[in-house]
Amino acid sequence: MPFSHFARHPVRTSISFLKATCLVHLGLSHGYNISPAQGPSMLPTFTVDGDWILCDYTRRCGRGVGIGDLVVYRIPVFSNQWGVKRIIGMPGDYVSVGTPGDPGEELMIQIPQGHCWVSGDNLPASRDSRHFGPLPLALISGTTIAKVLPWNERKWMKNGLEKVDQEL
Numbered sequence: 001m002p003f004s005h006f007a008r009h010p011v012r013t014s015i016s017f018l019k020a021t022c023l024v025h026l027g028l029s030h031g032y033n034i035s036p037a038q039g040p041s042m043l044p045t046f047t048v049d050g051d052w053i054l055c056d057y058t059r060r061c062g063r064g065v066g067i068g069d070l071v072v073y074r075i076p077v078f079s080n081q082w083g084v085k086r087i088i089g090m091p092g093d094y095v096s097v098g099t100p101g102d103p104g105e106e107l108m109i110q111i112p113q114g115h116c117w118v119s120g121d122n123l124p125a126s127r128d129s130r131h132f133g134p135l136p137l138a139l140i141s142g143t144t145i146a147k148v149l150p151w152n153e154r155k156w157m158k159n160g161l162e163k164v165d166q167e168l
Helices: 003-008 010-030 057-062
Strands: 032-037 051-056 070-074 082-089 094-096 108-110 115-119 140-149
Touching (some): 032 140, 070 115
Antiparallel strands (some): 051 140, 070 082, 082 115, 094 108
16 A cells, blocks of 8 residues: 555554554563573573574463473572573472482472472573572463574474383
């Protein structure tokens, strides 16, 4: 359409622009978004710098998350920072508080209701629930569903943990 059409209907054009802006805002804040993943804590799943991930924000506050899911969350001790980690335990599960292989006593805790236990894939370089304790589900913003950049490494993220058969 030519510009003169929009100039003749400024109110209609403004309302259409406002609707489109609201729709984009809702989609990015409550739907899906692309964000950078930085740091060594999730090696080898993500590289130290340069990976971009597609996040699903429809799973806010831990809704529909489970063990093995990669979640985006607000870091409890730094409220203005975000992290990406893997869920290792859900409410009622028992988890080891220490780092495997470290000398010392192995301490197990039960995760309280409304919390989960998150851990990086690269334990020595990860600041996770071993440092700040069980993560409140309310701090989970969503899940990571795909790695989109670099383009030649794009892939859907799947649950990296497999269920173990309890029967021996």
